[in-house]
Amino acid sequence: MSTNSSTILTPLATPMPGSGMGNATTFTLDNPTFCCYLFWSTVLVAKMLLMSLLTALQRFRYKIFPNEEDLFFKNLEVKFDDPHVERVRRAHRNDMENILPYFIMSLIYISTNPSQAIACNLFRVASVARILHTLVYAVYPVPQPSRILAFATMLCITFYMAAVVALRTLSFI
Amino acid sequence: MSTNSSTILTPLATPMPGSGMGNATTFTLDNPTFCCYLFWSTVLVAKMLLMSLLTALQRFRYKIFPNEEDLFFKNLEVKFDDPHVERVRRAHRNDMENILPYFIMSLIYISTNPSQAIACNLFRVASVARILHTLVYAVYPVPQPSRILAFATMLCITFYMAAVVALRTLSFI
Amino acid sequence: MSTNSSTILTPLATPMPGSGMGNATTFTLDNPTFCCYLFWSTVLVAKMLLMSLLTALQRFRYKIFPNEEDLFFKNLEVKFDDPHVERVRRAHRNDMENILPYFIMSLIYISTNPSQAIACNLFRVASVARILHTLVYAVYPVPQPSRILAFATMLCITFYMAAVVALRTLSFI
Numbered sequence: 424m425s426t427n428s429s430t431i432l433t434p435l436a437t438p439m440p441g442s443g444m445g446n447a448t449t450f451t452l453d454n455p456t457f458c459c460y461l462f463w464s465t466v467l468v469a470k471m472l473l474m475s476l477l478t479a480l481q482r483f484r485y486k487i488f489p490n491e492e493d494l495f496f497k498n499l500e501v502k503f504d505d506p507h508v509e510r511v512r513r514a515h516r517n518d519m520e521n522i523l524p525y526f527i528m529s530l531i532y533i534s535t536n537p538s539q540a541i542a543c544n545l546f547r548v549a550s551v552a553r554i555l556h557t558l559v560y561a562v563y564p565v566p567q568p569s570r571i572l573a574f575a576t577m578l579c580i581t582f583y584m585a586a587v588v589a590l591r592t593l594s595f596i
Numbered sequence: 597m598s599t600n601s602s603t604i605l606t607p608l609a610t611p612m613p614g615s616g617m618g619n620a621t622t623f624t625l626d627n628p629t630f631c632c633y634l635f636w637s638t639v640l641v642a643k644m645l646l647m648s649l650l651t652a653l654q655r656f657r658y659k660i661f662p663n664e665e666d667l668f669f670k671n672l673e674v675k676f677d678d679p680h681v682e683r684v685r686r687a688h689r690n691d692m693e694n695i696l697p698y699f700i701m702s703l704i705y706i707s708t709n710p711s712q713a714i715a716c717n718l719f720r721v722a723s724v725a726r727i728l729h730t731l732v733y734a735v736y737p738v739p740q741p742s743r744i745l746a747f748a749t750m751l752c753i754t755f756y757m758a759a760v761v762a763l764r765t766l767s768f769i
Numbered sequence: 770m771s772t773n774s775s776t777i778l779t780p781l782a783t784p785m786p787g788s789g790m791g792n793a794t795t796f797t798l799d800n801p802t803f804c805c806y807l808f809w810s811t812v813l814v815a816k817m818l819l820m821s822l823l824t825a826l827q828r829f830r831y832k833i834f835p836n837e838e839d840l841f842f843k844n845l846e847v848k849f850d851d852p853h854v855e856r857v858r859r860a861h862r863n864d865m866e867n868i869l870p871y872f873i874m875s876l877i878y879i880s881t882n883p884s885q886a887i888a889c890n891l892f893r894v895a896s897v898a899r900i901l902h903t904l905v906y907a908v909y910p911v912p913q914p915s916r917i918l919a920f921a922t923m924l925c926i927t928f929y930m931a932a933v934v935a936l937r938t939l940s941f942i
Binding site for chain 1: 620622623682683686692693694696697700701704707708709737738739740743751754755758761762764765766767768769
């Protein structure tokens with residue numbers, strides 16, 4: 424019986440060689456590629472949430488508040504368009520424009536059962552590139568092309584994943 | 597044969613006790629935690645889409661249109677920066693900054709097979725907090741710290757989930 | 770043994786008839802509905818990323834740069850609020866407001882095991898509508914109501930999916 428049981432579970436625990444299809448364990452902690460996605464996506468989510476706190480920090484530092492009810496100090500008026508605050512907000516918006524589509528794209532890319540080495544390294548490079556993007560844009564402005572390179576890295580990786588997924592599912596158009 | 601068949605399905609239908617691993621039923625309607633995520637994420641998606649309609653409502657009410665082709669009334673010019681419209685747009689942007697990363701974070705948090713009681717209550721509290729955030733920000737402005745508390749609730753919950761996932765997948769860095 | 774093996778895999782490869790529940794193959798390439806989602810979501814991700822490049826194109830065309838370090842030409846100053854650039858940015862923001870919640874909503878809609886014909890056609894119509902939205906908003910402005918119709922199409926589809934999911938999971942409130 425125990426022999427039988429192990430035979431039964433084998434097809435679930437490892438993808439059938441050569442099938443190239445995702446299987447029932449794709450989105451579980453048994454899949455190292457998915458675990459790598461989990462870790463680096465978590466890092467990027469935390470990074471994005473810290474942008475909110477960085478905006479709040481700049482607002483308090485320069486006393487720039489956009490709502491009447493936020494005027495925490497006396498003799499203050501509603502203000503917009505402070506360059507220090509707006510820089511962080513532009514960086515945050517750029518994060519939303521690029522990282523949020525990347526989250527979905529890389530998640531569905533895993534379902535095509537890619538090579539673990541390729542997929543994990545793409546996740547690592549894309550995530551580190553976006554952390555650098557934030558540093559050179561919002562934390563300590565650095566001359567170009569540093570920001571363009573950091574931006575282009577995740578963009579190209581997302582396009583590559585899109586090409587892989589689209590070619591695999593082209594018949595379902 | 598029927599006995600054999602039921603034996604085969606058992607390891608799939610219930611998580612192996614003590615394994616702590618996600619299993620093949622994690623992202624199906626057989627998992628109550630995932631069902632709870634489905635319900636409350638749906639509520640938040642609907643809430644976010646209603647922000648678009650609320651912005652449109654404010655635009656028609658105060659006749660503030662940002663595009664030439666939107667001038668639905670005579671003798672109207674393109675206008676920006678109306679405080680009533682901009683308040684709703686700021687609330688909407690805040691939703692995107694916080695709820696969209698939360699969607700991904702809570703979805704992948706489920707794959708770590710968390711305690712059903714903890715996970716479901718986190719989903720409930722976070723969702724209700726964001727509904728309150730919209731009410732006190734965009735619908736009927738209320739003095740602080742009501743908005744900060746509502747904002748911080750989902751932020752802390754997302755950071756908690758991020759910590760759980762990152763600690764579980766730290767070896768895949 | 771080979772007979773036994775095929776018997777074992779059958780319950781995984783096809784949903785149990787009449788159960789109406791998602792099963793272990795929902796989020797694999799064995800599910801045609803999921804493959805259709807993969808293809809059209811990939812198209813929309815690529816479309817969104819192209820908005821970033823379209824914004825950059827407009828910035829270089831009209832020489833409008835919001836950061837000191839982006840001044841790639843001599844005798845240039847930091848500028849905002851150019852109508853050509855802002856139009857593309859408004860279209861891009863509208864994409865984020867609508868397509869990103871749609872990605873999550875349609876992904877979790879698949880877990881309710883919907884009819885393949887209905888789900889696939891919803892994905893197709895919603896995606897084509899958003900491509901048209903971009904064309905009539907950011908590429909070549911066209912009189913209303915073309916943009917409102919394209920906008921409303923995906924909005925209604927997302928609300929429909931939300932209603933289906935919420936009704937199926939109402940007991941997990």
